[in-house]
Amino acid sequence: MFDNLSDKLDSALHVLKGHGQITEVNVAETLKEVRRALVDADVNYKIAKEFTNTVKEKALGQNVLTALKPGQLMVKLVKDELTELMGGEAAGVNLSGNPSVILMSGLQGSGKTTFSGKLANYLKNKKTKKPLLVACDVYRPAAINQLHVVGEQIGVEVFSDEGNQDPVAISKAAIAHAKENGHNVVIIDTAGRLAVDEAMMTEISNIHTAIEPHETLFVVDSMTGQDAVNTAKAFNDRLNFDGVILTKLDGDTRGGAAISIKSVVNKPIKFIGTGEKMDAIDVFYPSRMADRILGMGDVVSLVERA
Amino acid sequence: EKSKTSFFSKMSKAVAGKSKVDDEVLDDLEDVLVSSDVGVATTIKIINRIEDRVAKDKYLGTDELNQILREEIAGLLSETNSGNATDFTVPAKKPYVMMVVGVNGVGKTTTIGKLANQFKSRGLKVVLGAADTFRAAAIDQLQVWAERTDVPIIKQSMGSDPASVAFDTVQSAVKMDADVVLIDTAGRLHNKVNLMKELSKVKRVMQKVIPDAPHEVLLVLDGSTGQNAFEQAKQFTAATEVTSLAVTKLDGTAKGGVVIGISDQFQIPVKYIGVGERVEDLQVFNKFEFVDSFFK
Ligand SMILES: Nc1nc2c(ncn2[C@@H]2O[C@H](COP(=O)(O)OP(=O)(O)OP(=O)(O)O)[C@@H](O)[C@H]2O)c(=O)[nH]1
Ligand SMILES: Nc1nc2c(ncn2[C@@H]2O[C@H](COP(=O)(O)OP(=O)(O)OP(=O)(O)O)[C@@H](O)[C@H]2O)c(=O)[nH]1
Ligand SMILES: [Mg+2]
Ligand SMILES: [Mg+2]
Numbered sequence: 001m002f003d004n005l006s007d008k009l010d011s012a013l014h015v016l017k018g019h020g021q022i023t024e025v026n027v028a029e030t031l032k033e034v035r036r037a038l039v040d041a042d043v044n045y046k047i048a049k050e051f052t053n054t055v056k057e058k059a060l061g062q063n064v065l066t067a068l069k070p071g072q073l074m075v076k077l078v079k080d081e082l083t084e085l086m087g088g089e090a091a092g093v094n095l096s097g098n099p100s101v102i103l104m105s106g107l108q109g110s111g112k113t114t115f116s117g118k119l120a121n122y123l124k125n126k127k128t129k130k131p132l133l134v135a136c137d138v139y140r141p142a143a144i145n146q147l148h149v150v151g152e153q154i155g156v157e158v159f160s161d162e163g164n165q166d167p168v169a170i171s172k173a174a175i176a177h178a179k180e181n182g183h184n185v186v187i188i189d190t191a192g193r194l195a196v197d198e199a200m201m202t203e204i205s206n207i208h209t210a211i212e213p214h215e216t217l218f219v220v221d222s223m224t225g226q227d228a229v230n231t232a233k234a235f236n237d238r239l240n241f242d243g244v245i246l247t248k249l250d251g252d253t254r255g256g257a258a259i260s261i262k263s264v265v266n267k268p269i270k271f272i273g274t275g276e277k278m279d280a281i282d283v284f285y286p287s288r289m290a291d292r293i294l295g296m297g298d299v300v301s302l303v304e305r306a
Numbered sequence: 307e308k309s310k311t312s313f314f315s316k317m318s319k320a321v322a323g324k325s326k327v328d329d330e331v332l333d334d335l336e337d338v339l340v341s342s343d344v345g346v347a348t349t350i351k352i353i354n355r356i357e358d359r360v361a362k363d364k365y366l367g368t369d370e371l372n373q374i375l376r377e378e379i380a381g382l383l384s385e386t387n388s389g390n391a392t393d394f395t396v397p398a399k400k401p402y403v404m405m406v407v408g409v410n411g412v413g414k415t416t417t418i419g420k421l422a423n424q425f426k427s428r429g430l431k432v433v434l435g436a437a438d439t440f441r442a443a444a445i446d447q448l449q450v451w452a453e454r455t456d457v458p459i460i461k462q463s464m465g466s467d468p469a470s471v472a473f474d475t476v477q478s479a480v481k482m483d484a485d486v487v488l489i490d491t492a493g494r495l496h497n498k499v500n501l502m503k504e505l506s507k508v509k510r511v512m513q514k515v516i517p518d519a520p521h522e523v524l525l526v527l528d529g530s531t532g533q534n535a536f537e538q539a540k541q542f543t544a545a546t547e548v549t550s551l552a553v554t555k556l557d558g559t560a561k562g563g564v565v566i567g568i569s570d571q572f573q574i575p576v577k578y579i580g581v582g583e584r585v586e587d588l589q590v591f592n593k594f595e596f597v598d599s600f601f602k
Contacts, residue, residue: 252537
C-alpha cells in the first residue's frame with residue numbers, strides 16, 4: 001500500500017520530470033496515480049474520476065513556459081482544484097430565529113449527541129446564546145441519559161420526555177418550552193438512522209416538516225469510505241440539509257469522504273469534531289482539509305524538490 | 307447500479323474461449339471492488355490473481371469463472387474463517403474472557419449486548435464488565451443491555467479506572483462460575499498513544515486473575531469505514547493482539563470491503579457481522595455471502 005497521496009504523486013511525478021511540457025500522455029499517467037491515491041484517501045471512485053478529468057483539462061490548457069516546472073504545476077493544480085471544490089469561506093450556522101432551531105441528523109454512531117453538546121457549548125461561550133438541548137433519540141439504550149450527562153458537563157439545560165416515543169411531539173414541546181424560558185437556540189439530537197431505513201427516514205422528515213428548523217445539519221464520521229456519497233445524498237434528498245459536520249478528525253484518516261459529500265450535495269462543511277471533549281470543535285477550513293487529504297506537509301516538500 | 311447478473315454475465319461473455327479477460331471487464335471489476343471499500347492495493351491483487359487463473363485455463367465456462375471470482379476474493383479472507391460457520395459457541399475455557407475494542411461509535415457495546423444474548427440462549431452463564439468509564443452514560447447503556455438479556459453486569463462509577471473494573475469483572479466471574487465474560491471498553495482512536503496504553507493495561511490486569519486472559523480480543527470495525535480501518539487494525543493489534551474481527555452496520559448500503567485486505571494482511575478472522583440495532587441482529591460471518599454482497 002502506498003502511504004498517501006503525496007507518495008503516489010511523488011512516484012507519478014517522476015514521469016513528468018524530464019519532460020519539458022505537459023502532454024496528453026504524461027498527464028494521463030500522473031492522473032491515474034492521483035485518482036488511485038484519492039480513492040485510497042476514501043474519495044468516492046466516481047468523484048475521483050471526475051476530479052482528475054477536470055484537473056486534466058486544466059493541465060492541458062496551461063502554458064508550461066512559466067516559472068513552474070510541470071511537476072510543480074500539477075501539484076498546484078490538484079491542490080487548488082481540491083480547495084475550490086471544498087468551498088470558500090467557513091460558513092456559520094443560521095441563528096436568525098428566536099429561538100433558532102437546529103436539527104441534527106446522521107447515521108448511527110457518527111457523533112450527533114456529542115456534537116450537539118459541543119455546538120451548545122460553543123454557542124453559549126462564543127456567541128453568548130442560551131441554548132436548550134433536546135433529547136429526541138427515543139431508541140438507543142441510555143441515549144437520553146447520555147444527553148443529560150453532556151448537558152450537565154457544559155451547564156446547558158436538556159429537555160427530555162422519558163417514555164414518550166414520539167420525537168415530533170417531543171421537539172414541538174421543547175420549542176414551546178424554549179420560548180417560555182428564554183432559550184434563543186434549540187438543538188435537537190435525533191437517533192442514528194440508516195438512509196435505507198424507510199420508517200426512520202420518514203420519522204426524521206416528519207420532525208423536519210413539523211418544526212421547520214432554521215438549520216439542519218448532517219453529521220458524518222470522517223473515517224467513512226465509499227458509501228459516504230449514498231448516505232449524504234439520501235439524507236439530503238429527504239431533508240435538504242444546510243450543512244455538514246465532519247467528526248473524529250482527531251484521528252489519522254485522510255478524510256476523503258469530505259470531497260465526496262461536497263461534490264454530491266454541494267452543501268458547506270461547517271464544523272469539524274476533533275475529540276470527545278466538549279471543547280473539541282473547530283470551524284471548517286477548506287484548504288486545511290485539502291492539505292490533509294493530500295498529505296500536504298509532504299506535498300510542499302515535493303514542490304520544493306520538483 | 308450494477309446488478310449481480312449483469313456483472314457476471316458481462317464477465318463470462320468477455321472471457322468465454324479467450325485466454326485473457328478484456329480490460330473493460332477488469333475495469334468493471336475494479337469499480338465493483340473499489341466501491342465496496344476493498345482499496346486499491348487489494349483490488350489490484352485480486353485482479354492479478356484472476357488474470358493468472360484465466361490465463362492458465364483458456365476454456366473456462368461461466369460457472370467456473372464466477373466460482374473463481376468468489377474464491378479468489380474470499381481466499382484473501384483469513385483461512386481461519388473456514389469451519390464453524392454457523393455457531394456462536396466459545397472454546398471450553400471457564401470463564402472464557404472476551405475483550406471488545408475499537409474506535410468511537412463503531413458498535414462495541416451493542417455487539418456485546420447481542421453476543422450476551424447469543425451465548426445466554428445457548429445455556430452459557432454470561433457476565434458483562436462495564437470498563438467504559440469515560441463516555442457519557444456508557445455504563446447506563448451497557449446496563450440496559452444487561453437487563454434486556456438478563457445477565458449480570460459488573461460496574462463501578464463513571465471516571466473510575468477501567469483496568470480495575472476489568473479486574474473486578476473477571477474476579478467476580480470466577481466466583482460466580484461464569485462461562486463467558488464480555489468486557490466493554492471505551493471507544494478510542496488508535497493514534498492516541500495514552501489511550502492505547504490504557505487498553506494494554508486493562509488487558510494485563512485481567513491476567514492477574516486468569517493468566518491467559520483475555521482469551522479473545524474482538525476488534526469491532528464499522529462497515530462504513532474506509533481505508534482508515536487498516537490503521538485501526540494495525541494499531542489495535544499492536545496494543546492488544548487482536549484475535550478476531552466483527553464488522554457492524556452491514557444492514558446499510560456500505561459493503562465493508564476493507565476487511566478483506568485487513569484479514570489478509572493481519573491474518574485475523576472475521577467472526578461476526580452486525581446487521582441492525584436489535585438484539586438478534588448479529589450473525590456469524592460467512593465469507594461467500596459477504597463477497598456476493600459486493601455484486602448485488
Ligand atoms: N475522537 C473523537 N470521538 C468522537 C468525536 N465525536 C464523537 N466522538 C465519539 O464517538 C462516539 C459516538 O458519538 P455519539 O455522539 O454518541 O454519536 P451519535 O451519532 O449520537 O450516535 P447514535 O446516537 O448512536 O447514532 C462516542 O464515543 C463519542 O465520544 C470526535 O470528534 N472525536
Ligand atoms: N444499523 C446498525 N446500527 C448499529 C449496529 N451496531 C451498532 N449500531 C448502532 O451504532 C451506534 C453506536 O453503537 P455503540 O454500541 O454505542 O458503539 P460503541 O462502539 O460502543 O460506541 P462508543 O462506546 O461510544 O465508542 C448505536 O446507535 C447502535 O445502535 C448495526 O449492526 N447496525
Ligand atoms: Mg446519539
Ligand atoms: Mg460503547
